[in-house]
Amino acid sequence: MLKKLPKVDKRILTGAGAIMLAALFWSLDGVFIRPKFYVLPASLVVFLEHTLGFIVLSPFLFLNWYKIKKLSKKSWLAILWVCVFGGLLGTLMITKAFFAAMDGETTFSTVIILQKLQPIFALIMARLILKEKLSSRFYFWAMIGIVAGYFLAFGQINIFEVDWIHSAAFFALIAAFSFGSSTVFGKRIVNHLDFKMTAALRFGITAILSLLLIIFTGSIFELNSVSNIQWFYLLIIVFTSGALSMFIYYYGLKRISASTATICELFWPFSAVILDYVLNKNVLNNIQILSSLALLIAFYFVIKEGRTKGRIFNANIIWGKGRGRKLGFPTANLDALDLDISYGVYLVNIHINKEKHKGLLHFGYKETFGEETSAEVFIKDFSRDIYKENVKVEVVSRIRAIKKFENSDNLRKQIKKDLEYLD
Secondary structure, eight states: OOOOOOOOHHHHHHHHHHHHHHHHHHHHIIIIIGGGGTTSOHHHHHHHHHHHHHHHHHHHHHHTHHHHHTOOHHHHHHHHHIIIIIIIIHHHHHHHHHHHHHTTSSOHHHHHHHHTTHHHHHHHHHHHHSOOOOOHHHHHHHHHHHHHHHHHHHSSOOGGGOOTTSHHHHHHHHHHHHHHHHHHHHHHHHHHSOHHHHHHHHHHHHHHHHHHHHHHHTGGGGGGGOOHHHHHHHHHHHTTTTHHHHHHHHHHHTTSOHHHHHHHTTHHHHHHHHHHHHHHOOOOOHHHHHHHHHHHHHHHHHHHTOOOOOOEEEEEEEOOOOHHHHHTOOOEEESOOOOSSOSEEEEEEEEETTEEEEEEEEEEEETTTTEEEEEEEEETTOOOOOTTOEEEEEEEEEEEOOOOOSSHHHHHHHHHHHHGGGO
16 A cells, blocks of 8 residues: 655645745835935945855855755856846845835836736746646636735735836836746755755855945945944844845745745735834725735645646666665666756656656765765666666655765665655
């Protein structure tokens, strides 16, 4: 009898909760903290908050440097994308857009409506780049959440107030694309790297990029104009909406799909409106109340439907070191080392010459032996030589994360437990 598969609902729920907590910190930033810096160049603020954040997060990077050296070229390109677009460009663009609105050059509707396109970009890119496939019910409730988030922010339709030809509209669109795409490429990174190190890398590289920018623009000479109270607020940012929130965010992103994460990020407008009601006594109108209820319902169903369908990929069988055979569990090594799935052990179906076999896939570091990243499959009741053959692997379910074992005996015990999923 097939053993019951491990539940993923708890993992998805934990991840979604972490994303929402990070979004709560972002709403606190936008309402109470970020306005304190409008007198400073946006690039200078980005540099300072990322530099201070990196100082806090840097120990996670240096303690596990060996994992950084093993990252693939594709992972490094994803990290660079997140730093350039999510860390630097997106922040600058949304700040410029809000500056234009504050100066009366355009309306806040123009900025916020176009910025609400962020989850649209993320959903499309998650499907195209990460090959995320979710149920039709997920996408239905995702769209309900996006629409509800818009009405919650405004309380009425303001489409006709959008100044489509103003530069602020362009800035807001770039910000929406930057943040949305960063969710997707951030997911690609945390699939293969610890979330703590991912946050540290993002802050470190963005600090370097923003330093180059403030040197080029001359904003570095305005460092002396940062007041003591602004330094205090920068420290608050580090331990709320900055380093801490991204630390929490990547913890959550590692556990859920990018598509689920981008909808959970809509907790930002929800929490901002609620905070405005609680602290500023601004009463919600009927449309906002209904939108809040719709958004909460959408959150529930998005999380409920947030489990991605199985991935299918082709790979060639390559020569390995025979470690599995020495342990008593011979495996076939695959040349697929850049899969967009989290490192771990998976229940899979392997298709060999139109024959279907059950198996287990190990994808990631060989923590016990400190070796390079590998992808290898154990095929149930199979002993034929398939070296150099091309096989199709269908991922059914993730069983567990990769662990480090003290010795080979403990590893054998865990492998035996894993093999029970094939019974």
